[in-house]
Amino acid sequence: MTADDVVISCRNVWKVFGDRPERLRLMPQTTMEDLRATGHIAAVRDVSLDIRRGEMLVVMGLSGSGKSTLVRCLARLLDITAGTVAVEGRDIGRLGETELIDLRRRKMGMVFQSFGLLPHRTALENVAFPLEMRGQDRASRIARARDMLALVGLKGREGYFPRELSGGQQQRVGIARSLAVEPDIWFLDEPFSALDPLIRREMQDEFLRLKGMLAKTIVFITHDFDEALRLADRIAIMKDGAVEQIDTPERIVMAPATPYVAKFTEAIDRTRVVHAGALALPVDGRPVDGEPLPAGETLHALARRIVGDSRALIPLADRGRIAGLLDRKAALDLLLGPAA
Numbered sequence: 001m002t003a004d005d006v007v008i009s010c011r012n013v014w015k016v017f018g019d020r021p022e023r024l025r026l027m028p029q030t031t032m033e034d035l036r037a038t039g040h041i042a043a044v045r046d047v048s049l050d051i052r053r054g055e056m057l058v059v060m061g062l063s064g065s066g067k068s069t070l071v072r073c074l075a076r077l078l079d080i081t082a083g084t085v086a087v088e089g090r091d092i093g094r095l096g097e098t099e100l101i102d103l104r105r106r107k108m109g110m111v112f113q114s115f116g117l118l119p120h121r122t123a124l125e126n127v128a129f130p131l132e133m134r135g136q137d138r139a140s141r142i143a144r145a146r147d148m149l150a151l152v153g154l155k156g157r158e159g160y161f162p163r164e165l166s167g168g169q170q171q172r173v174g175i176a177r178s179l180a181v182e183p184d185i186w187f188l189d190e191p192f193s194a195l196d197p198l199i200r201r202e203m204q205d206e207f208l209r210l211k212g213m214l215a216k217t218i219v220f221i222t223h224d225f226d227e228a229l230r231l232a233d234r235i236a237i238m239k240d241g242a243v244e245q246i247d248t249p250e251r252i253v254m255a256p257a258t259p260y261v262a263k264f265t266e267a268i269d270r271t272r273v274v275h276a277g278a279l280a281l282p283v284d285g286r287p288v289d290g291e292p293l294p295a296g297e298t299l300h301a302l303a304r305r306i307v308g309d310s311r312a313l314i315p316l317a318d319r320g321r322i323a324g325l326l327d328r329k330a331a332l333d334l335l336l337g338p339a340a
Ligand SMILES: Nc1ncnc2c1ncn2[C@@H]1O[C@H](COP(=O)(O)OP(=O)(O)OP(=O)(O)O)[C@@H](O)[C@H]1O
Pocket: 017, 018, 041, 042, 043, 061, 062, 063, 064, 065, 066, 067, 068, 069, 070
Protein backbone atom coordinates (compact mmCIF):
# COMPACT_ATOMS: atom_id res chain seq x y z
CA MET A 1 0.00 0.00 0.00
CA THR A 2 1.46 3.37 -0.97
CA ALA A 3 0.72 6.63 0.84
CA ASP A 4 -1.51 7.65 -2.11
CA ASP A 5 -3.80 4.71 -1.49
CA VAL A 6 -4.53 5.81 2.07
CA VAL A 7 -7.46 8.19 2.39
CA ILE A 8 -7.86 8.22 6.16
CA SER A 9 -5.07 7.45 8.54
CA CYS A 10 -5.39 7.53 12.28
CA ARG A 11 -2.58 7.10 14.73
CA ASN A 12 -2.96 6.41 18.44
CA VAL A 13 -6.33 8.08 18.57
CA TRP A 14 -8.01 8.47 21.94
CA LYS A 15 -11.36 9.99 22.73
CA VAL A 16 -11.87 10.34 26.44
CA PHE A 17 -15.02 11.74 27.99
CA GLY A 18 -15.04 13.15 31.51
CA ASP A 19 -14.10 16.17 33.57
CA ARG A 20 -10.71 17.18 32.21
CA PRO A 21 -9.50 14.66 29.64
CA GLU A 22 -6.92 17.11 28.27
CA ARG A 23 -4.95 16.83 31.49
CA LEU A 24 -4.53 13.07 31.26
CA ARG A 25 -1.30 11.43 30.17
CA LEU A 26 -2.56 8.74 27.85
CA MET A 27 -0.31 5.82 27.04
CA PRO A 28 -0.97 2.51 25.30
CA GLN A 29 -0.90 0.81 28.69
CA THR A 30 -3.45 3.19 30.27
CA THR A 31 -6.35 0.99 31.36
CA MET A 32 -10.06 1.65 31.64
CA GLU A 33 -9.68 1.28 35.42
CA ASP A 34 -6.99 4.01 35.55
CA LEU A 35 -9.36 6.33 33.73
CA ARG A 36 -12.44 5.39 35.69
CA ALA A 37 -10.57 6.17 38.91
CA THR A 38 -10.27 9.79 37.73
CA GLY A 39 -13.86 9.99 36.51
CA HIS A 40 -13.09 9.47 32.81
CA ILE A 41 -14.17 7.01 30.17
CA ALA A 42 -12.26 6.16 26.99
CA ALA A 43 -14.78 5.69 24.19
CA VAL A 44 -11.88 5.27 21.73
CA ARG A 45 -8.65 3.81 23.04
CA ASP A 46 -5.35 4.08 21.17
CA VAL A 47 -6.71 3.27 17.71
CA SER A 48 -4.38 3.24 14.71
CA LEU A 49 -5.64 2.27 11.29
CA ASP A 50 -5.43 3.18 7.62
CA ILE A 51 -8.41 3.22 5.29
CA ARG A 52 -7.64 2.81 1.61
CA ARG A 53 -9.15 4.56 -1.35
CA GLY A 54 -12.20 2.70 -2.64
CA GLU A 55 -12.30 0.46 0.41
CA MET A 56 -15.40 -0.41 2.39
CA LEU A 57 -14.40 -0.74 6.02
CA VAL A 58 -17.10 -2.10 8.28
CA VAL A 59 -16.83 -1.32 11.99
CA MET A 60 -18.43 -3.86 14.31
CA GLY A 61 -18.64 -4.35 18.05
CA LEU A 62 -21.13 -4.58 20.86
CA SER A 63 -23.19 -1.60 21.93
CA GLY A 64 -20.94 0.88 23.73
CA SER A 65 -17.71 -0.45 22.19
CA GLY A 66 -16.93 2.94 20.63
CA LYS A 67 -17.98 2.52 16.98
CA SER A 68 -19.94 5.76 16.64
CA THR A 69 -17.38 7.75 18.59
CA LEU A 70 -14.54 6.48 16.39
CA VAL A 71 -16.39 7.35 13.19
CA ARG A 72 -17.28 10.81 14.53
CA CYS A 73 -13.60 11.36 15.29
CA LEU A 74 -12.69 10.44 11.69
CA ALA A 75 -15.01 13.19 10.41
CA ARG A 76 -13.96 15.51 13.25
CA LEU A 77 -17.49 15.82 14.44
CA LEU A 78 -15.72 15.21 17.74
CA ASP A 79 -12.31 16.58 18.68
CA ILE A 80 -9.98 13.80 19.69
CA THR A 81 -8.21 13.78 23.04
CA ALA A 82 -4.89 12.43 21.72
CA GLY A 83 -3.40 11.12 18.49
CA THR A 84 -3.87 12.25 14.90
CA VAL A 85 -6.42 11.75 12.14
CA ALA A 86 -5.25 12.60 8.63
CA VAL A 87 -7.52 12.77 5.59
CA GLU A 88 -5.58 12.57 2.33
CA GLY A 89 -2.45 13.43 4.24
CA ARG A 90 -3.86 16.52 6.04
CA ASP A 91 -4.10 16.44 9.83
CA ILE A 92 -7.76 17.38 10.30
CA GLY A 93 -7.15 18.36 13.93
CA ARG A 94 -5.28 21.39 12.61
CA LEU A 95 -7.90 22.60 10.16
CA GLY A 96 -9.72 25.83 10.91
CA GLU A 97 -13.50 25.94 11.03
CA THR A 98 -13.92 27.09 7.41
CA GLU A 99 -11.47 24.53 6.04
CA LEU A 100 -13.23 21.83 7.99
CA ILE A 101 -16.67 22.81 6.69
CA ASP A 102 -15.24 22.91 3.18
CA LEU A 103 -13.66 19.46 3.56
CA ARG A 104 -16.94 17.98 4.80
CA ARG A 105 -18.98 19.68 2.10
CA ARG A 106 -16.69 18.67 -0.77
CA LYS A 107 -15.51 15.27 0.30
CA MET A 108 -17.62 13.72 3.00
CA GLY A 109 -21.08 12.30 3.23
CA MET A 110 -22.61 11.15 6.48
CA VAL A 111 -25.65 9.16 7.48
CA PHE A 112 -26.20 8.76 11.17
CA GLN A 113 -28.70 6.85 13.26
CA SER A 114 -30.57 10.03 14.07
CA PHE A 115 -31.56 11.09 10.61
CA GLY A 116 -30.86 14.79 11.06
CA LEU A 117 -33.54 15.90 8.63
CA LEU A 118 -34.71 19.50 8.51
CA PRO A 119 -38.27 19.38 9.92
CA HIS A 120 -39.66 22.33 7.95
CA ARG A 121 -38.48 21.09 4.58
CA THR A 122 -40.06 18.39 2.46
CA ALA A 123 -38.29 15.15 1.62
CA LEU A 124 -37.32 16.61 -1.76
CA GLU A 125 -35.97 19.81 -0.23
CA ASN A 126 -34.05 17.84 2.38
CA VAL A 127 -32.31 15.78 -0.29
CA ALA A 128 -31.61 18.89 -2.41
CA PHE A 129 -30.30 20.86 0.57
CA PRO A 130 -26.61 19.83 0.46
CA LEU A 131 -26.61 20.57 -3.29
CA GLU A 132 -27.97 24.03 -2.53
CA MET A 133 -25.13 24.49 -0.04
CA ARG A 134 -22.74 23.66 -2.84
CA GLY A 135 -24.27 26.33 -5.02
CA GLN A 136 -25.85 23.98 -7.56
CA ASP A 137 -28.68 25.54 -9.59
CA ARG A 138 -32.27 24.85 -8.58
CA ALA A 139 -33.45 22.84 -11.59
CA SER A 140 -30.54 20.41 -11.55
CA ARG A 141 -30.59 19.91 -7.78
CA ILE A 142 -34.32 19.21 -7.75
CA ALA A 143 -33.91 16.72 -10.61
CA ARG A 144 -31.09 14.96 -8.80
CA ALA A 145 -33.06 14.90 -5.52
CA ARG A 146 -36.01 13.32 -7.35
CA ASP A 147 -33.75 10.62 -8.79
CA MET A 148 -32.25 9.87 -5.39
CA LEU A 149 -35.66 9.62 -3.71
CA ALA A 150 -36.81 7.24 -6.44
CA LEU A 151 -33.66 5.19 -5.89
CA VAL A 152 -34.48 4.67 -2.21
CA GLY A 153 -38.09 3.79 -3.03
CA LEU A 154 -39.74 7.07 -2.06
CA LYS A 155 -41.17 8.12 -5.40
CA GLY A 156 -44.46 9.88 -4.72
CA ARG A 157 -43.41 11.11 -1.27
CA GLU A 158 -41.29 14.02 -2.46
CA GLY A 159 -43.65 16.57 -0.89
CA TYR A 160 -43.94 14.90 2.53
CA PHE A 161 -42.45 16.49 5.62
CA PRO A 162 -40.28 14.32 7.90
CA ARG A 163 -43.05 14.11 10.54
CA GLU A 164 -45.32 12.56 7.89
CA LEU A 165 -42.83 9.74 7.19
CA SER A 166 -42.13 6.56 9.15
CA GLY A 167 -38.75 6.01 10.83
CA GLY A 168 -37.58 3.79 7.97
CA GLN A 169 -38.74 6.31 5.37
CA GLN A 170 -36.94 9.12 7.18
CA GLN A 171 -33.83 6.98 7.20
CA ARG A 172 -34.16 6.52 3.46
CA VAL A 173 -34.44 10.28 2.97
CA GLY A 174 -31.19 10.60 4.96
CA ILE A 175 -29.55 8.01 2.70
CA ALA A 176 -30.84 9.74 -0.45
CA ARG A 177 -29.51 13.06 0.82
CA SER A 178 -26.04 11.62 1.35
CA LEU A 179 -26.10 9.86 -2.04
CA ALA A 180 -27.07 13.12 -3.77
CA VAL A 181 -23.71 14.80 -3.26
CA GLU A 182 -21.63 11.79 -4.37
CA PRO A 183 -19.05 12.23 -1.65
CA ASP A 184 -15.60 10.63 -1.94
CA ILE A 185 -15.76 9.46 1.65
CA TRP A 186 -18.94 8.14 3.16
CA PHE A 187 -19.53 7.65 6.87
CA LEU A 188 -22.53 5.51 7.59
CA ASP A 189 -23.59 4.75 11.13
CA GLU A 190 -26.08 1.87 10.95
CA PRO A 191 -27.76 3.46 7.95
CA PHE A 192 -30.07 0.53 7.30
CA SER A 193 -31.06 -0.29 10.87
CA ALA A 194 -34.64 1.01 10.53
CA LEU A 195 -35.31 -0.66 7.18
CA ASP A 196 -37.25 -3.86 6.76
CA PRO A 197 -35.26 -6.83 5.41
CA LEU A 198 -36.31 -6.55 1.75
CA ILE A 199 -35.56 -2.87 1.31
CA ARG A 200 -32.46 -3.32 3.44
CA ARG A 201 -31.11 -5.88 0.99
CA GLU A 202 -31.98 -3.62 -1.94
CA MET A 203 -30.09 -0.76 -0.31
CA GLN A 204 -27.11 -3.05 0.29
CA ASP A 205 -27.15 -4.02 -3.39
CA GLU A 206 -27.36 -0.36 -4.34
CA PHE A 207 -24.38 0.37 -2.17
CA LEU A 208 -22.36 -2.43 -3.70
CA ARG A 209 -23.25 -1.17 -7.17
CA LEU A 210 -22.27 2.42 -6.36
CA LYS A 211 -19.13 1.31 -4.63
CA GLY A 212 -18.04 -0.69 -7.66
CA MET A 213 -18.89 2.17 -10.00
CA LEU A 214 -17.51 5.14 -8.15
CA ALA A 215 -14.60 3.77 -6.11
CA LYS A 216 -15.80 5.52 -2.98
CA THR A 217 -14.19 5.09 0.38
CA ILE A 218 -16.80 3.95 2.86
CA VAL A 219 -16.76 3.53 6.62
CA PHE A 220 -19.85 1.67 7.68
CA ILE A 221 -21.04 0.72 11.15
CA THR A 222 -23.34 -2.22 11.62
CA HIS A 223 -24.43 -4.71 14.26
CA ASP A 224 -25.37 -7.21 11.60
CA PHE A 225 -22.67 -9.70 10.67
CA ASP A 226 -24.43 -10.85 7.50
CA GLU A 227 -24.54 -7.25 6.35
CA ALA A 228 -20.84 -6.88 7.20
CA LEU A 229 -19.97 -10.01 5.23
CA ARG A 230 -21.91 -8.84 2.20
CA LEU A 231 -20.40 -5.39 2.13
CA ALA A 232 -16.98 -5.33 3.75
CA ASP A 233 -13.57 -5.37 2.17
CA ARG A 234 -12.25 -5.34 5.71
CA ILE A 235 -13.91 -5.52 9.12
CA ALA A 236 -12.68 -3.77 12.27
CA ILE A 237 -13.87 -5.41 15.48
CA MET A 238 -13.98 -3.07 18.48
CA LYS A 239 -14.05 -3.86 22.16
CA ASP A 240 -13.96 -1.30 24.98
CA GLY A 241 -12.83 1.44 22.59
CA ALA A 242 -9.95 -0.50 21.06
CA VAL A 243 -9.75 -2.21 17.69
CA GLU A 244 -9.15 -5.89 18.43
CA GLN A 245 -8.61 -6.88 14.80
CA ILE A 246 -8.89 -5.23 11.41
CA ASP A 247 -8.80 -7.72 8.58
CA THR A 248 -10.64 -9.31 5.66
CA PRO A 249 -13.88 -11.09 6.59
CA GLU A 250 -12.21 -14.38 5.69
CA ARG A 251 -9.29 -13.82 8.05
CA ILE A 252 -11.55 -12.51 10.83
CA VAL A 253 -13.44 -15.81 10.88
CA MET A 254 -10.59 -18.17 9.99
CA ALA A 255 -7.72 -16.50 11.88
CA PRO A 256 -9.19 -14.48 14.77
CA ALA A 257 -6.45 -12.42 16.44
CA THR A 258 -7.88 -12.64 19.97
CA PRO A 259 -10.21 -14.92 21.93
CA TYR A 260 -12.75 -12.08 21.87
CA VAL A 261 -12.84 -11.97 18.06
CA ALA A 262 -13.14 -15.76 18.00
CA LYS A 263 -16.12 -15.57 20.34
CA PHE A 264 -17.64 -12.71 18.38
CA THR A 265 -17.58 -14.70 15.15
CA GLU A 266 -18.46 -18.05 16.68
CA ALA A 267 -21.94 -18.25 15.20
CA ILE A 268 -20.93 -17.25 11.67
CA ASP A 269 -21.45 -19.78 8.92
CA ARG A 270 -17.84 -20.04 7.74
CA THR A 271 -18.76 -21.61 4.43
CA ARG A 272 -20.36 -18.32 3.34
CA VAL A 273 -17.12 -16.48 4.00
CA VAL A 274 -14.34 -18.89 3.08
CA HIS A 275 -13.32 -19.18 -0.55
CA ALA A 276 -12.33 -22.54 -1.94
CA GLY A 277 -8.90 -21.07 -2.73
CA ALA A 278 -8.27 -20.50 0.98
CA LEU A 279 -8.26 -24.30 1.48
CA ALA A 280 -6.14 -25.02 -1.60
CA LEU A 281 -3.27 -27.46 -1.26
CA PRO A 282 -0.27 -27.02 -3.55
CA VAL A 283 -0.31 -29.30 -6.60
CA ASP A 284 3.16 -30.66 -5.80
CA GLY A 285 3.27 -32.97 -8.80
CA ARG A 286 -0.08 -34.62 -8.06
CA PRO A 287 -2.38 -35.27 -11.02
CA VAL A 288 -4.78 -32.47 -12.00
CA ASP A 289 -7.74 -34.23 -13.58
CA GLY A 290 -10.97 -32.98 -15.09
CA GLU A 291 -12.91 -29.74 -14.79
CA PRO A 292 -11.59 -27.36 -12.10
CA LEU A 293 -13.83 -25.40 -9.70
CA PRO A 294 -13.43 -21.60 -9.35
CA ALA A 295 -11.07 -20.80 -6.45
CA GLY A 296 -12.73 -17.44 -5.84
CA GLU A 297 -16.18 -18.81 -4.98
CA THR A 298 -17.24 -19.51 -1.40
CA LEU A 299 -17.65 -23.08 -0.24
CA HIS A 300 -21.33 -22.32 0.24
CA ALA A 301 -21.71 -21.33 -3.41
CA LEU A 302 -19.85 -24.48 -4.51
CA ALA A 303 -21.55 -26.83 -2.04
CA ARG A 304 -23.58 -28.84 -4.55
CA ARG A 305 -20.65 -29.31 -6.87
CA ILE A 306 -18.32 -30.38 -4.05
CA VAL A 307 -20.87 -32.85 -2.67
CA GLY A 308 -21.49 -34.29 -6.16
CA ASP A 309 -17.79 -34.54 -7.06
CA SER A 310 -16.07 -37.91 -6.70
CA ARG A 311 -12.48 -36.65 -6.75
CA ALA A 312 -10.58 -36.69 -3.44
CA LEU A 313 -8.56 -33.69 -4.63
CA ILE A 314 -10.54 -31.26 -6.77
CA PRO A 315 -8.50 -28.86 -8.93
CA LEU A 316 -9.20 -25.16 -8.41
CA ALA A 317 -8.76 -22.51 -11.07
CA ASP A 318 -8.08 -18.83 -10.64
CA ARG A 319 -8.13 -16.57 -13.71
CA GLY A 320 -7.65 -19.51 -16.06
CA ARG A 321 -4.77 -21.09 -14.15
CA ILE A 322 -4.72 -24.02 -11.73
CA ALA A 323 -4.44 -22.48 -8.26
CA GLY A 324 -4.19 -25.69 -6.24
CA LEU A 325 -6.16 -28.71 -5.12
CA LEU A 326 -9.16 -28.71 -2.82
CA ASP A 327 -9.19 -31.53 -0.30
CA ARG A 328 -12.80 -32.65 -0.73
CA LYS A 329 -13.01 -34.20 2.73
CA ALA A 330 -11.81 -30.98 4.43
CA ALA A 331 -14.37 -28.99 2.42
CA LEU A 332 -17.16 -31.42 3.32
CA ASP A 333 -16.17 -31.25 6.99
CA LEU A 334 -16.65 -27.49 6.87
CA LEU A 335 -19.89 -27.77 4.92
CA LEU A 336 -21.51 -30.59 6.84
CA GLY A 337 -19.56 -30.77 10.09
CA PRO A 338 -16.93 -33.49 10.69
CA ALA A 339 -18.17 -37.06 10.10
CA ALA A 340 -19.17 -38.76 13.36
N1 LIG B 1 -20.89 12.49 24.96
C1 LIG B 1 -20.53 11.47 25.73
N2 LIG B 1 -20.24 11.66 27.04
C2 LIG B 1 -19.83 10.63 27.83
N3 LIG B 1 -19.70 9.35 27.42
C3 LIG B 1 -19.98 9.10 26.13
C4 LIG B 1 -20.41 10.13 25.22
N4 LIG B 1 -20.59 9.56 23.99
C5 LIG B 1 -20.32 8.25 24.14
N5 LIG B 1 -19.94 7.97 25.41
C6 LIG B 1 -19.55 6.65 25.94
O1 LIG B 1 -18.55 6.12 25.09
C7 LIG B 1 -18.73 4.72 24.92
C8 LIG B 1 -18.82 4.41 23.42
O2 LIG B 1 -20.03 4.93 22.88
P1 LIG B 1 -20.41 4.80 21.35
O3 LIG B 1 -21.69 5.52 21.14
O4 LIG B 1 -19.24 5.21 20.52
O5 LIG B 1 -20.61 3.23 21.22
P2 LIG B 1 -21.21 2.37 20.00
O6 LIG B 1 -20.31 1.19 19.87
O7 LIG B 1 -21.39 3.24 18.82
O8 LIG B 1 -22.61 1.92 20.60
P3 LIG B 1 -24.03 1.62 19.87
O9 LIG B 1 -23.82 0.39 19.07
O10 LIG B 1 -24.93 1.38 21.03
O11 LIG B 1 -24.38 2.82 19.05
C9 LIG B 1 -19.97 4.35 25.70
O12 LIG B 1 -19.57 3.81 26.93
C10 LIG B 1 -20.71 5.66 25.89
O13 LIG B 1 -21.43 5.67 27.07
